[in-house]
Amino acid sequence: MEARPIAELRAVTKRYGVVTAARGLNLSIRPGEFLSFLGPSGCGKTTALRMLAGFEQATEGEVLIDGRVVNGVPPYLRPVNMVFQQYALFPHMNVAQNVGYGLNQRRPRPSRAEVAAEVERALQMVRLAGFSDRRVWEMSGGQQQRVALARAIVNRPKILLLDEPMAALDKKLRHEMQIELKSLQRELGITFVLVTHDQEEALSMSDRVCIMDHGQIAQIGTPEDLYDRPQSRYVADFVGRSNFIPAWVMGMVGDHIRAEGPEGLSFTARTGAPLTIGTEILLSLRPEDIQLALAGAPDGHPMRITHRIFLGEHTEYHLSSSAIDHLVTVVPRGADAVLRNLTVGTEVAVCWREGAPLALTRD
Amino acid sequence: MRLYVIAVYLFLYIPIGIIALFSFNAGRHAAQFAGFSTQWYGKALDNPFVIDALKTSFTVAMTSALLATVCGTLAAVALQGIRGRLRMVYDALIYMAVMVPGIVIGIATLITLVTVFDTLNPLLATLFGGKAPPQLGLGKGSLIAAHGLFTMALVIVIVRARLQGMDRTLLEAAADLGAPPMRSFVQITLPQIAPAVLAGFLLAFTFSFDDFIVAFFVAGSETTLPIYVFSSIRRGVTPEINAIGAMVMAASLVLLITAQMILRPRKR
Ligand SMILES: Nc1ncnc2c1ncn2[C@@H]1O[C@H](COP(=O)(O)OP(=O)(O)OP(=O)(O)O)[C@@H](O)[C@H]1O
Numbered sequence: 001m002e003a004r005p006i007a008e009l010r011a012v013t014k015r016y017g018v019v020t021a022a023r024g025l026n027l028s029i030r031p032g033e034f035l036s037f038l039g040p041s042g043c044g045k046t047t048a049l050r051m052l053a054g055f056e057q058a059t060e061g062e063v064l065i066d067g068r069v070v071n072g073v074p075p076y077l078r079p080v081n082m083v084f085q086q087y088a089l090f091p092h093m094n095v096a097q098n099v100g101y102g103l104n105q106r107r108p109r110p111s112r113a114e115v116a117a118e119v120e121r122a123l124q125m126v127r128l129a130g131f132s133d134r135r136v137w138e139m140s141g142g143q144q145q146r147v148a149l150a151r152a153i154v155n156r157p158k159i160l161l162l163d164e165p166m167a168a169l170d171k172k173l174r175h176e177m178q179i180e181l182k183s184l185q186r187e188l189g190i191t192f193v194l195v196t197h198d199q200e201e202a203l204s205m206s207d208r209v210c211i212m213d214h215g216q217i218a219q220i221g222t223p224e225d226l227y228d229r230p231q232s233r234y235v236a237d238f239v240g241r242s243n244f245i246p247a248w249v250m251g252m253v254g255d256h257i258r259a260e261g262p263e264g265l266s267f268t269a270r271t272g273a274p275l276t277i278g279t280e281i282l283l284s285l286r287p288e289d290i291q292l293a294l295a296g297a298p299d300g301h302p303m304r305i306t307h308r309i310f311l312g313e314h315t316e317y318h319l320s321s322s323a324i325d326h327l328v329t330v331v332p333r334g335a336d337a338v339l340r341n342l343t344v345g346t347e348v349a350v351c352w353r354e355g356a357p358l359a360l361t362r363d
Numbered sequence: 364m365r366l367y368v369i370a371v372y373l374f375l376y377i378p379i380g381i382i383a384l385f386s387f388n389a390g391r392h393a394a395q396f397a398g399f400s401t402q403w404y405g406k407a408l409d410n411p412f413v414i415d416a417l418k419t420s421f422t423v424a425m426t427s428a429l430l431a432t433v434c435g436t437l438a439a440v441a442l443q444g445i446r447g448r449l450r451m452v453y454d455a456l457i458y459m460a461v462m463v464p465g466i467v468i469g470i471a472t473l474i475t476l477v478t479v480f481d482t483l484n485p486l487l488a489t490l491f492g493g494k495a496p497p498q499l500g501l502g503k504g505s506l507i508a509a510h511g512l513f514t515m516a517l518v519i520v521i522v523r524a525r526l527q528g529m530d531r532t533l534l535e536a537a538a539d540l541g542a543p544p545m546r547s548f549v550q551i552t553l554p555q556i557a558p559a560v561l562a563g564f565l566l567a568f569t570f571s572f573d574d575f576i577v578a579f580f581v582a583g584s585e586t587t588l589p590i591y592v593f594s595s596i597r598r599g600v601t602p603e604i605n606a607i608g609a610m611v612m613a614a615s616l617v618l619l620i621t622a623q624m625i626l627r628p629r630k631r
């Protein structure tokens with residue numbers, strides 16, 4: 001039996017006038033998990049997060065936190081805390097006053113000594129011990145972010161909400177911060193809900209990722225799940241990259257399907273759900289699942305190289321044939337030197353394992 | 364172009380300079396300079412009429428500025444919560460209040476007050492009966508009311524500008540950390556807008572302290588410093604008047620410059 005969810009969205013819709021920012025969201029967040037909302041700009045990630053924080057109220061549906069319906073409950077009464085994108089540190093307070101702000105709002109008010117001790121502990125956790133008396137505007141972007149983090153975790157929230165907390169940091173710092181954030185989450189055991197449009201960030205940090213598309217949830221799952229078993233072209237395209245080939249279902253072979261593509265090309269594909277014969281589908285084929293061979297190899301589909309892009313750890317080829325007009329594949333650095341140095345215009349043969357393509361329903 | 368600018372500044376400041384200069388005149392005629400002396404400052408400050416007028420001006424300026432600051436700040440905060448077309452209407456009304464000429468405000472306030480008094484006084488008379496029923500009339504009260512009203516618009520404009528520059532997410536952060544609206548207003552909003560509130564107060568004080576036109580209409584039998592100066596001038600400009608003018612001007616300048624410095628944008 002699964003533990004009771006720490007938070008839930010039940011058929012939640014949010015409208016701003018004529019704009020529907022979130023539509024029929026259904027989601028349960030498990031205690032202690034690291035969940036990310038991932039999607040392109042304007043897909044409603046922030047809206048979903050702000051409804052959990054209490055800054056926005058759902059137009060329809062119910063928001064539950066810790067088993068309690070919190071529709072209409074203002075942010076200051078919710079047991080969650082947020083790390084804002086621009087940090088929103090109080091400029092007229094020093095670091096310790098910022099971090100202690102939440103504790104000082106408690107009634108009955110904790111003693112000064114208690115607050116000071118908690119603040120010091122939180123600052124230690126974000127590796128800012130000794131910065132208590134600093135003015136916040138005297139700190140670097142990375143340090144300000146840590147202060148914002150400390151200010152939130154010091155309250156031991158049931159859920160920590162993070163809205164693109166790393167967006168303002170440079171790439172290297174962002175990477176460090178991601179690792180730190182992840183270990184902090186393990187240490188504290190607090191549920192983290194992160195909003196990001198950076199798929200690498202979402203995949204590397206999260207236990208589960210919720211992919212959003214135009215205000216709706218496209219798919220929820222572990223990073224591996226989303227990569228290996230996307231349920232739609234949108235998800236397959238957003239998580240990693242993929243080639244898409246139109247095809248028709250010809251029959252079932254065990255749990256695989258047999259499909260026929262353009263010019264009678266035949267595929268054996270995995271499928272998430274049973275499909276009826278004759279259905280139009282899209283086959284998703286990851287670049288790294290495609291093997292390249294010299295022209296004339298048995299069972300290979302003949303194609304011509306149209307682009308070669310050297311990317312260091314692998315070489316990317318763009319291929320074309322009369323049946324498939326665009327296919328991307330990668331050859332790792334460890335592969336045969338001949339395969340890594342093919343020139344544009346060369347005829348090659350491509351093949352893939354049986355079951356490497358994934359059948360997606362067409363939408 | 365350079366010359367033109369210099370000429371403009373000369374025209375602006377020569378009369379003021381002359382007043383300041385002649386306030387140090389040793390002779391008693393305003394037109395000819397007869398050596399340096401500070402005697403007129405002493406004379407002015409010994410004059411009981413001047414001191415009385417100064418006291419009245421100070422009381423009125425202080426009270427009306429305090430009122431304007433409190434009401435204006437609250438109004439600015441409330442206006443911040445209004446969106447859309449209604450807000451445009453309010454904004455337009457506020458700016459209009461700032462721009463209306465003093466003489467219009469003076470006459471309008473006078474007519475309004477007199478009308479109100481005329482309807483209320485008989486009512487009070489019947490209510491209290493007796494020989495000496497309380498009488499409403501022009502005086503310090505009406506001065507404070509009139510000054511408070513037109514300087515309030517000023518405070519609203521200044522505080523609004525600062526509020527608009529304030530990061531809204533600070534309030535969300537405070538709410539997120541458990542502060543109810545009243546507390547986050549006191550702990551976050553007020554410190555953020557404090558410079559604007561203080562500057563608003565100083566400007567309101569200066570406007571009220573220096574105002575002649577509005578005061579002229581609604582002062583009743585009260586004499587503020589500008590009214591005293593005006594009535595003395597009718598008996599001729601003396602170095603004493605120059606000294607008073609120079610002092611008022613110096614005080615006003617100090618207040619205005621302070622307000623300007625407070626409002627100057629700083630980092631964060
Ligand atoms: N206060 C608001 N008033 C009107 N429309 C809004 C408001 N907030 C968000 N929207 C709209 O709702 C939609 C979703 O916005 P949201 O901020 O949730 O997107 P997002 O996924 O966080 O995007 P981004 O990655 O750019 O931050 C957008 O179309 C946006 O224009």
Ligand SMILES: [Mg+2]
Binds near residue numbers: 047
């Ligand atoms: Mg957003």
